[in-house]
Amino acid sequence: MDPNQNEDVFSAFVDEYQKTFFEMLFRFESKAEPIKDAWTREDGRGHGLTCVIQDGNFFEKAGVNVSRIIIPLSQGIYQQMKGRRVPGSNLDQIDMNNLAKYDTYANGVSLVIHPINPFCPTVHANFRTIRIKERETGKLIDSWFGGGSDLTPIYLFDEDAKLYHQNIRDAIVDVTGDDKFYRQYKKECDEYFVNHHRKEARGIGGVFYDDFNLESFEKGLQFQKGVAYANLNSYEAILNKRKDTPYNDQNVRWRSFRRGRYAEFNLIHDRGTKFGLMTPDARIESILMSLPLTARWEYNYHPEEGTEEARIVGVLLKPVEWV
């Protein structure tokens, strides 16, 4: 296998997914003009395309970004990666006394969509590959996939939650033959997207994998594609079901309140955001594109028992096996 060829193949998937997802959004959005910002790192070691909808008639804010960066392997990045690698990882081969001779290659697509209608959920997804290479020789030391997708409803519709998880599960079974990976990564998702300081999940889950390989690059890519398009198709189906649901001021207030929680997770806990903020000369606006347009923090607010607002909080305190 030619590693560089694999990079191009993954990159093509990422670009295609960005395009398809962003186009899908415009089947709902009819006011906002698409914002497309192509950027290049000043040191030449990376580029990306940030696609944004803001202040639309359907979306408060939506971003679908791709980026491709090659930065020197640092002690910090190495330790972070090493901490998560499964036993037997090639990272052990790295000459710790000479980290500077390696590069970290990261390529991926990342999206966060915040609709206006409080009955339409927020969705997040990220599909990436990370590679460690010897700079001079181009020799690939290690590579893996990471990513996943998850749903954050403001109001909970059980049938949407089931549909979302079922489609991801089915896509994974298609690629791997059983639902073992779905079970494992659903669990990791429930454990990761948590506002630990509140013991409250951000949303109702999906799948999350931070360090993942199957027997071949091709199989891994198939897995990434399976989850990615299950996410896209489910989300479009859910938006179609919920887009005309009428809402009132109280629903909007609850939406803004939940988006405060979303911002908390992204700013305090999210590893991707931290990685971004730690990357020298990173493009801040692309990283913090994930933040909602509006957020609200009310002191010590707890919804009344028996309300729909209280019901979703209950589910966020205790994850559910949806399928």
Added chain:
Amino acid sequence: MDPNQNEDVFSAFVDEYQKTFFEMLFRFESKAEPIKDAWTREDGRGHGLTCVIQDGNFFEKAGVNVSRIIIPLSQGIYQQMKGRRVPGSNLDQIDMNNLAKYDTYANGVSLVIHPINPFCPTVHANFRTIRIKERETGKLIDSWFGGGSDLTPIYLFDEDAKLYHQNIRDAIVDVTGDDKFYRQYKKECDEYFVNHHRKEARGIGGVFYDDFNLESFEKGLQFQKGVAYANLNSYEAILNKRKDTPYNDQNVRWRSFRRGRYAEFNLIHDRGTKFGLMTPDARIESILMSLPLTARWEYNYHPEEGTEEARIVGVLLKPVEWV
């Protein structure tokens, strides 16, 4: 000197300041009822009083909290303190193999005030004492003061910024005889309250001291009081000057946008928030009371050159010596 007596003296200052400050706010607020939540830690090792205004006619959100906790000295807390202590600190006397025999005592008042009128600034202040004691004997190992106060205008009035700094400077000169401490702590403030990921200050400064002692407890307390009441009096004077300034939707939008930046600082960088979120069984609502009621993140928004919005961003990018 009897250390326990000093604790009571400091505690009385903190309670008095909370009361006076919260009462001052009701010379402006006439709609919202004061929320006063007294709390006690379940393990009995601390208590506090959280005083909040929310959704008022004058204040979007305002919190003035006191807390007094005694928690076992942990490796994490010790390292954090040690990293900041001046040479010669008594922390060197601590038996590192037996951290469990020490307690950390922390007592202070903390406030963040977010007015509705975008021409009225946000203010933050914190006055605290930290003490390390041997649990069994009650022996005081080390103690110091920390705190400061700083102003975050949404729109900049140079005369307000000057007044605010002048009053703090004068109070410090009154206690210490010259403005050396003002200069130093103004600089530390400008260096600390920064959204480093944006290279942009949170506000226009004030003073900040994280580890501070004068020749005696009494002198140190005098310093804390001096800064505290300079902050209170200046803030009331500024509110009186700006409270009737008319504003429009664009001013409100800019206010929410700046509050997004405020939330970013508090959730990503603020050491007090981190300390709080790291404290086991901490009262989250009191810690995150500092977050604004509403915040807004617009993708890649930069105000037009020549506007008042652009002028304050210019000052946030490059701190000013106001006096």
